[in-house]
Amino acid sequence: MHRLKALLGFSALLGTAFPARAIPRVPPVASYRIEAAWDGEQKTLVGRETVTFVNRTSRELPDVVLHLYLNGFRNTRSTLWRGLPPPSGSAAFGFCELKRVALPDGTDLTRRISFETPAGDNPDDRTLARVPLPRPVRPGETLVLEVDFESRLPRGVLRTGWKDDFVFAGQWFPKLAKATDAGWRGRPFHSSTEFFADFGSYDVTLLLPAEVKGKVAVTGRVVEEADDAAERVRVRAHAEDVHDFAFSFSPRFEVRKETVAPKGLPRVDVLLFLQPDHRRSRERYLRAAREGLALFGTWLTPYPYPVLTIVDPPTGSGAEAMEYPTLFTGATAWLSPAAGGEPGAVTLHELAHQWFQGMLASDETSEAHLDEGLVSWISARATTRIFGTPSPVVEAFGVPIPMRSLKRPLPEGESQDALDQAAFSRSDPVLRETWRSLDDAAVRTNAYSRTALLLESVARTSGEQPLFAAIREYARRFAFRHPTTGDFLGVLGEVAGPEARDLVERGWTSAGAADYAVTRASTRRAAPGAGYLGEGPRRAYRAPAAPARSFESTVVVQRLGEIAWPVEVEMRFEGGQTVTRRWDGRAEWMRWRITGPRLVSAVVDPRRTCLLDVNRLNDGLRTEPDPTVARAWGHRLRFLAQNLLELFALVAVLPGASW
Amino acid sequence: MKVKGNALPFLWVRGLVAAAATWKALLLALALNAALALVVTAPLASRLHDLLDDRPTADGLAKGWDVVLGAHLLRSEPGLLGDRARLGEIEQGTLPLAEWPRLSGPLAGLLAAGFLHAALSALLAGGFAGRFAAERERGSLAAFFSDVVRLGLPSLFIGLVGLAAILGAFLLFVELPREATLSPDLRWDWERTGLSLLRLFAFLGAAGAIRAVVAQSRAALGLAKTANPVLALASGVGFVLGRPVKALFLEAAFGVTALFPLALWLVFAPSWSGGDWRLLALLVSGQQAVVLLRLFARTAHLGAAMAWMRGAREASRPAPAKIEA
Numbered sequence: 010m011h012r013l014k015a016l017l018g019f020s021a022l023l024g025t026a027f028p029a030r031a032i033p034r035v036p037p038v039a040s041y042r043i044e045a046a047w048d049g050e051q052k053t054l055v056g057r058e059t060v061t062f063v064n065r066t067s068r069e070l071p072d073v074v075l076h077l078y079l080n081g082f083r084n085t086r087s088t089l090w091r092g093l094p095p096p097s098g099s100a101a102f103g104f105c106e107l108k109r110v111a112l113p114d115g116t117d118l119t120r121r122i123s124f125e126t127p128a129g130d131n132p133d134d135r136t137l138a139r140v141p142l143p144r145p146v147r148p149g150e151t152l153v154l155e156v157d158f159e160s161r162l163p164r165g166v167l168r169t170g171w172k173d174d175f176v177f178a179g180q181w182f183p184k185l186a187k188a189t190d191a192g193w194r195g196r197p198f199h200s201s202t203e204f205f206a207d208f209g210s211y212d213v214t215l216l217l218p219a220e221v222k223g224k225v226a227v228t229g230r231v232v233e234e235a236d237d238a239a240e241r242v243r244v245r246a247h248a249e250d251v252h253d254f255a256f257s258f259s260p261r262f263e264v265r266k267e268t269v270a271p272k273g274l275p276r277v278d279v280l281l282f283l284q285p286d287h288r289r290s291r292e293r294y295l296r297a298a299r300e301g302l303a304l305f306g307t308w309l310t311p312y313p314y315p316v317l318t319i320v321d322p323p324t325g326s327g328a329e330a331m332e333y334p335t336l337f338t339g340a341t342a343w344l345s346p347a348a349g350g351e352p353g354a355v356t357l358h359e360l361a362h363q364w365f366q367g368m369l370a371s372d373e374t375s376e377a378h379l380d381e382g383l384v385s386w387i388s389a390r391a392t393t394r395i396f397g398t399p400s401p402v403v404e405a406f407g408v409p410i411p412m413r414s415l416k417r418p419l420p421e422g423e424s425q426d427a428l429d430q431a432a433f434s435r436s437d438p439v440l441r442e443t444w445r446s447l448d449d450a451a452v453r454t455n456a457y458s459r460t461a462l463l464l465e466s467v468a469r470t471s472g473e474q475p476l477f478a479a480i481r482e483y484a485r486r487f488a489f490r491h492p493t494t495g496d497f498l499g500v501l502g503e504v505a506g507p508e509a510r511d512l513v514e515r516g517w518t519s520a521g522a523a524d525y526a527v528t529r530a531s532t533r534r535a536a537p538g539a540g541y542l543g544e545g546p547r548r549a550y551r552a553p554a555a556p557a558r559s560f561e562s563t564v565v566v567q568r569l570g571e572i573a574w575p576v577e578v579e580m581r582f583e584g585g586q587t588v589t590r591r592w593d594g595r596a597e598w599m600r601w602r603i604t605g606p607r608l609v610s611a612v613v614d615p616r617r618t619c620l621l622d623v624n625r626l627n628d629g630l631r632t633e634p635d636p637t638v639a640r641a642w643g644h645r646l647r648f649l650a651q652n653l654l655e656l657f658a659l660v661a662v663l664p665g666a667s668w
Numbered sequence: 669m670k671v672k673g674n675a676l677p678f679l680w681v682r683g684l685v686a687a688a689a690t691w692k693a694l695l696l697a698l699a700l701n702a703a704l705a706l707v708v709t710a711p712l713a714s715r716l717h718d719l720l721d722d723r724p725t726a727d728g729l730a731k732g733w734d735v736v737l738g739a740h741l742l743r744s745e746p747g748l749l750g751d752r753a754r755l756g757e758i759e760q761g762t763l764p765l766a767e768w769p770r771l772s773g774p775l776a777g778l779l780a781a782g783f784l785h786a787a788l789s790a791l792l793a794g795g796f797a798g799r800f801a802a803e804r805e806r807g808s809l810a811a812f813f814s815d816v817v818r819l820g821l822p823s824l825f826i827g828l829v830g831l832a833a834i835l836g837a838f839l840l841f842v843e844l845p846r847e848a849t850l851s852p853d854l855r856w857d858w859e860r861t862g863l864s865l866l867r868l869f870a871f872l873g874a875a876g877a878i879r880a881v882v883a884q885s886r887a888a889l890g891l892a893k894t895a896n897p898v899l900a901l902a903s904g905v906g907f908v909l910g911r912p913v914k915a916l917f918l919e920a921a922f923g924v925t926a927l928f929p930l931a932l933w934l935v936f937a938p939s940w941s942g943g944d945w946r947l948l949a950l951l952v953s954g955q956q957a958v959v960l961l962r963l964f965a966r967t968a969h970l971g972a973a974m975a976w977m978r979g980a981r982e983a984s985r986p987a988p989a990k991i992e993a
Contacts, residue, residue, distance in 0.1 A: 407861035428739075626740055642729065643716065651955070655962050
């Protein structure tokens with residue numbers, strides 16, 4: 010009876026924690042039961058996992074492929090290390106070693122393990138292991154694997170590791186690659202790409218130092234926490250409908266719990282694990298979570314889990330700003346000024362990942378733009394809505410100084426790197442598989458900034474409501490189904506219209522730039538017709554006469570970039586009259602001739618709809634130069650130079666102080 | 669007006685009074701500063717006219733800097749301010765000292781003009797030292813130029829030694845410990861900030877002490893019968909070592925005096941957006957007043973140093989023997 014009560018109690022507990030709600034889900038594919046013990050001296054997790062895999066693909070799978078992500082830190086020959094700085098000592102290294110892989114009947118598969126090195130890839134990489142099976146797993150069949158492993162976490166870098174007494178364990182256990190109808194889909198761990206995995210449930214028991222009791226952040230929820238022998242605490246966590254499991258602990262965490270109940274949306278327990286020196290940021294973290302859950306719940310779908318955990322890592326821990334299902338890390342600093350928008354912006358960005366990375370779970374190794382790009386755009390919108398337009402922050406001698414007189418509108422202000430990439434590098438289109446991109450900069454700009462600018466441009470061109478409606482439908486339709494770029498474009502075309510879809514495709518398929526320029530804006534008095542005019546007997550000669558009062562104006566707009574975008578061209582005439590023409594932007598150039606008042610200026614895209622335009626200055630041209638702006642800057646520069654010269658005199662030669 | 673006493677407030681007032689007497693020379697220094705600024709910014713200002721005059725899309729820059737439009741401007745003209753990568757490093761504060769001479773474009777021009785301005789200021793400082801030491805004709809420009817000829821080069825030598833010492837202090841306190849104080853291994857943010865500020869204050873303290881030595885050395889130069897910069901430097905070092913705290917406070921007092929008008933200006937002055945000429949005239953007058961006040965404060969420090977050194981020497985001179993009636 011007691012056992013039954015305990016079982017019922019535990020089920021009820023799980024019921025409040027999970028499963029995900031509101032959104033129809035797919036049945037679990039890859040579920041894990043893990044027990045692991047942390048060794049603080051060696052920085053290792055030694056454990057055993059039972060993997061339950063249900064083959065829901067249409068093909069037989071003769072083997073399994075396991076990600077051993079921590080082997081990216083095993084030595085400097087790994088594929089991952091090509092994107093890392095040189096190691097600074099033994100703490101920089103980590104590993105994930107398979108001690109034993111077996112079937113429940115005791116069949117030992119350990120000797121069969123080989124390391125997967127896709128053709129042309131790095132033969133020294135050990136981040137992908139293939140385990141042939143005695144017999145294939147047929148569609149619909151279940152495979153259970155027992156895996157003993159030992160993982161060593163490196164000094165915090167690339168989303169995982171430790172710093173002092175803070176530990177963030179991400180990608181720490183042997184994990185199945187994604188099963189697809191084309192077989193296992195897994196890539197060696199690459200510095201600029203992230204992850205792709207099947208949904209399932211996780212039941213994880215951790216043996217941790219007793220001092221971290223109550224200070225363990227997990228994917229899902231802690232369902233049991235009990236003292237164990239030898240000054241240890243046994244922490245049991247459970248999560249369902251997730252595709253990864255991460256945890257973090259530190260004896261110095263300050264834990265704050267808040268229940269958020271946005272109007273018309275499900276209640277969510279928000280847990281914040283904060284560094285003591287980041288207390289000033291606490292309310293900004295919580296406000297971003299509170300208002301972000303409401304906003305994204307309306308813009309997308311209701312948040313599908315009953316718990317959300319935010320881990321605030323110490324500066325320099327390498328764990329900053331990373332998302333996992335139901336858990337993410339923020340990033341802030343002791344003196345982080347509110348005017349800079351942080352940690353609000355990063356919190357909203359990582360929170361938005363709960364939908365795109367956590368719930369939709371597209372392939373981040375190949376199509377990172379589907380996650381990072383959509384998240385960058387929608388979180389920029391949310392940040393502006395909740396916190397306003399942030400100011401840039403410069404740091405001098407460890408003190409962040411907000412430049413309050415300047416504003417950094419989102420997403421434009423933080424995405425100029427994408428335009429630099431489009432103007433100067435042009436190495437990769439967004440749709441190139443992420444891991445094939447030239448370098449980290451190409452991945453970062455394409456997946457994040459370029460896609461954010463592209464979506465903002467589409468919102469301004471085709472309307473933001475249709476775009477929101479399309480993204481909402483995309484989230485609803487493909488929740489827990491690992492959508493692809495094709496799925497997104499399909500919904501976009503269906504809901505927001507073919508123009509929106511076409512524009513996104515143009516922005517994603519080209520590595521080049523958008524650049525419209527007004528290359529000619531001229532105006533002269535219109536001369537009456539001269540020469541032989543009229544037909545047949547009415548033909549008459551008219552001598553050239555003095556110009557009339559009206560003006561004949563010519564405006565030429567050229568498309569200098571590869572990407573075509575529909576634009577307006579606004580012509581401004583003397584007396585304040587304006588004429589606006591719309592152009593589909595496809596041809597190399599377009600000319601307009603207008604007779605009327607004297608033309609003053611012409612501007613292409615005056616409402617700034619195409620944010621992918623790499624040169625905003627050449628978007629307009631005057632018929633007569635106006636030195637006002639340059640004069641104002643000349644004046645400012647002279648005063649600046651006078652003061653800098655005086656500073657030189659102080660520092661270099663004369664006494665007095667200005668520092 | 670004669671103010672006596674060696675207490676800090678008295679020295680501050682005495683410095684200001686002394687500097688005020690040399691107003692003609694100060695105006696000359698201001699003219700030099702303005703002319704050099706005009707020359708060094710002329711190419712950039714002209715390039716801005718080329719780039720912006722025809723472009724109505726640049727109008728957003730009229731009232732001040734615009735983060736997005738500025739990024740477009742620097743992308744369309746990557747060399748406008750010099751090498752973009754180095755510019756980024758300067759912004760981050762990570763450009764090593766050794767790389768500064770390799771700057772190109774307007775920044776290199778500014779650096780060169782900075783050294784020229786510093787050298788000219790050092791020569792003029794010789795003139796100021798001579799005038800402050802003189803009992804008469806403090807405001808005479810002719811006498812000032814004669815002092816520049818007599819003491820300018822020794823003053824420049826003292827300045828060069830000061831420059832080398834300040835660069836050394838920068839290397840020692842700012843550049844070398846940079847990595848250590850910004851190390852990600854530091855557990856708490858306040859450790860990182862605290863150590864960084866310690867680095868800054870150590871440098872400021874060292875630079876302040878060096879500048880105090882330079883000031884007292886120039887004062888010694890003015891008071892000496894021969895223009896020997898090495899002897900003057902030795903006097904300056906000895907004087908400051910004997911009264912380090914007061915010397916630093918004097919330095920700080922004139923530092924604040926120099927910075928105060930600039931800070932007020934930056935906070936309260938309106939921005940000129942290129943149109944209203946009367947506002948421009950007002951702003952230019954105000955700006956020149958700010959720069960003049962900075963020059964005035966810098967010169968006043970030398971005047972105070974001179975008064976202090978003279979007072980100290982007089983105090984240490986043995987009292988004359990009593991004459992018996």
